[in-house]
Amino acid sequence: MKLKKLLLLGVLFLPLLACDDADTSYLTETTLVVDIPTKSYLSEINQTSETYKFDGIGVFCLGYSQDLKECPGDVVQINPGNGSSISFNTLQNNETIKELELTISFKTQGDDSFQALHSVVLLQDGNELSGETHSLVLDDVLAPLISQLNVNPRYFISIEIKGLANFSHSSDAQFTVPLVIESEYNSPRFTL
Numbered sequence: 001m002k003l004k005k006l007l008l009l010g011v012l013f014l015p016l017l018a019c020d021d022a023d024t025s026y027l028t029e030t031t032l033v034v035d036i037p038t039k040s041y042l043s044e045i046n047q048t049s050e051t052y053k054f055d056g057i058g059v060f061c062l063g064y065s066q067d068l069k070e071c072p073g074d075v076v077q078i079n080p081g082n083g084s085s086i087s088f089n090t091l092q093n094n095e096t097i098k099e100l101e102l103t104i105s106f107k108t109q110g111d112d113s114f115q116a117l118h119s120v121v122l123l124q125d126g127n128e129l130s131g132e133t134h135s136l137v138l139d140d141v142l143a144p145l146i147s148q149l150n151v152n153p154r155y156f157i158s159i160e161i162k163g164l165a166n167f168s169h170s171s172d173a174q175f176t177v178p179l180v181i182e183s184e185y186n187s188p189r190f191t192l
Contacts, residue, residue, distance in 0.1 A: 025184050029081065032065070034058040034159055034175040040168045054169040055162045062179075063154030074184055078149045081178025084142050086122070086161070087135030090171040097129040099164035100136070104145050106155045114158045118144040123163075142177060 038056035045051075062078075088097065100122040105114035120141050123129070129136070148155060159175050 025076070025182060028181045028183065030179050030181065031081075032060070032062065032177045032179055034060050036159060036161055036173040036175055038161070038169055038171065038173055040165065040170055042168075043164065049166055052165050052168050053163070054165060055160070056173060057161075058159045058175060059156055060159075061154060061156045062149055063152075075153050075181060076184050077182040078146060078153065079180040079182070080139070080142055080146050081180055082139060084138040084177045085135045085175075086138060087174050087176070088129060088169075088171075089134055089174065091129065091131045091134045092167075093131040095131060095165065095167040095169075097123065097163050097165045097169070099123055099162075100129070101162045102138075102141070103158075103160040103162075105158040105160065106148050107158075108152075108155060114156075117148055138177075145177075 036056040036058035038054045040052040040054035043051045043053045086100075086102065091097070101119065102122055103119040104117045106117050107114045118141070122136055122138075122141075145157065148157070161173055163169075
């Protein structure tokens with residue numbers, strides 16, 4: 001009788017020993033898109049052309065976005081994907097942007113003002129954006145932003161642009177960042 005009980009217990013516990021640990025880490029690929037509404041104003045009038053200054057601010061919080069809600073469990077790491085860019089899709093052939101500066105700032109929900117994180121001049125040495133080349137790749141300049149999102153994905157992030165153009169720019173710029181979000185799901189399990 002004891003042998004039957006031991007054999008029955010062995011049969012019941014055998015599946016517990018044969019199971020592998022469940023994989024609880026997940027990778028979610030998403031693309032963060034922030035529309036930056038811009039406004040422009042006349043800076044100066046030359047004999048040959050008019051020059052307009054423009055600026056705009058877009059604010060987002062990854063922690064409260066739909067992108068993060070699709071991730072199961074807790075966020076462990078946020079990694080940048082390839083192809084981050086800022087684009088001005090409405091540029092016509094004769095319209096050019098001659099200067100462009102990007103400033104990234106952050107704050108918590110309780111803070112009154114944003115703290116500057118990173119500022120970079122994107123157009124240098126006579127480079128410009130036009131209808132043919134209406135976007136810039138930002139993969140090299142977003143490391144501080146990704147680091148700050150890893151500190152706390154619930155920070156409010158401000159993306160500010162300032163520039164100089166030969167036209168009155170009043171349409172949205174689009175800030176696009178592909179992200180790979182690593183999350184870990186911890187569920188209560190029965191263990192012996």
